[in-house]
Amino acid sequence: MTDIGKPNILITGTPGAGKSYLCERLAAQLKFTWLDCSKIAKEKNFIEEYDDEYDCPILDEDKLMDYLEPMMAIGGYIVEYHGCDFFPERWFHAVFVVSCPNGTLYDRLKERNYNEKKLTSNIQCEIFGTILEEARESYKSDIVYELKGETKADAERSLKTVKNWYSMWKRK
Numbered sequence: 292m293t294d295i296g297k298p299n300i301l302i303t304g305t306p307g308a309g310k311s312y313l314c315e316r317l318a319a320q321l322k323f324t325w326l327d328c329s330k331i332a333k334e335k336n337f338i339e340e341y342d343d344e345y346d347c348p349i350l351d352e353d354k355l356m357d358y359l360e361p362m363m364a365i366g367g368y369i370v371e372y373h374g375c376d377f378f379p380e381r382w383f384h385a386v387f388v389v390s391c392p393n394g395t396l397y398d399r400l401k402e403r404n405y406n407e408k409k410l411t412s413n414i415q416c417e418i419f420g421t422i423l424e425e426a427r428e429s430y431k432s433d434i435v436y437e438l439k440g441e442t443k444a445d446a447e448r449s450l451k452t453v454k455n456w457y458s459m460w461k462r463k
């Protein structure tokens with residue numbers, strides 16, 4: 292791993308779990324730069340094709356990674372994405388997986404007008420803990436942490452957890 296002044300943090304989890312909500316606050320409080328990969332992919336057109344069935348763009352992972360690489364070498368970034376297995380393991384010093392109870396998640400995704408197929412697949416993803424499993428398979432287990440993203444109180448707790456982690460990291 293590169294010897295950098297600030298770590299890079301990955302925030303992952305099912306769409307709607309509360310990643311952006313947390314990242315926005317974290318970036319402001321820790322003074323890190325927040326990189327929302329879905330937003331970047333859309334803006335920079337890092338899209339391979341469009342999945343009509345699930346009504347979503349398919350990410351061109353290589354293009355996204357080429358774009359992120361120089362930033363990851365500097366450190367001080369919070370990377371957000373609803374997947375985590377394709378990033379180089381060396382990029383991240385901690386991986387936080389945000390989760391949310393199905394009922395709340397359902398309401399949040401309904402509000403986004405997800406079609407039935409997309410909605411069901413995302414709810415299943417949450418029920419099966421797919422992203423948490425993906426994180427545990429892709430990174431060392433001692434850098435993977437779970438956070439809850441349902442309520443404002445959850446967000447406050449998550450902010451504290453990540454800040455505490457960062458304080459410990461600085462002392463190392």
Ligand SMILES: Nc1ncnc2c1ncn2[C@@H]1O[C@H](COP(=O)(O)OP(=O)(O)O)[C@@H](O)[C@H]1O
Nearest residue numbers: 306307308309310311312399440441442443446
């Ligand atoms: N901890 C939370 N407490 C209350 N509302 C939240 C919380 N996290 C997210 N939300 C709300 O839920 C919706 C989806 O959150 P968002 O952060 O965009 O999810 P994601 O980035 O994981 O797709 C937003 O309307 C957001 O304001």
